[in-house]
Amino acid sequence: MTTEIEKIHQLLLTDATNATLALQLTKKQPDLTTALEQGFAPVLTQLGKTKFSSVVTLVKKFHNKKKLSTKEKLALVAYPQLAATLTILNLEKCRLKALPAAMGNLTELQLLYLFQNKITEFPPHLRQ
Numbered sequence: 001m002t003t004e005i006e007k008i009h010q011l012l013l014t015d016a017t018n019a020t021l022a023l024q025l026t027k028k029q030p031d032l033t034t035a036l037e038q039g040f041a042p043v044l045t046q047l048g049k050t051k052f053s054s055v056v057t058l059v060k061k062f063h064n065k066k067k068l069s070t071k072e073k074l075a076l077v078a079y080p081q082l083a084a085t086l087t088i089l090n091l092e093k094c095r096l097k098a099l100p101a102a103m104g105n106l107t108e109l110q111l112l113y114l115f116q117n118k119i120t121e122f123p124p125h126l127r128q
Contacts, residue, residue, distance in 0.1 A: 016063040046075035070094040
């Protein structure tokens, strides 16, 4: 099942069409769907959702460059493989009091917009 999960991850990272294909591949495979939902638990928690289809919807919005809510932006950060591709992240006016620990996933981040938040401490790993 590990290779199936890896294939699903690759499809999600490619583009919106392949993200849809990833969802179709999980149909009628409850064990695979359950494993994916467990693996995507941090992303689903950020979204306030429980189903793998919510991850696919998020990834499709990202690939199609649609406007994302604060929850969706933070969910992207919680998805390490996708977060590693982000170079710009706009979290302006998100009412954040702290940055999530998953910000360490943003290995390629070049610009981070945090205007009008209530963050009192900046994590050391992001000060570089």
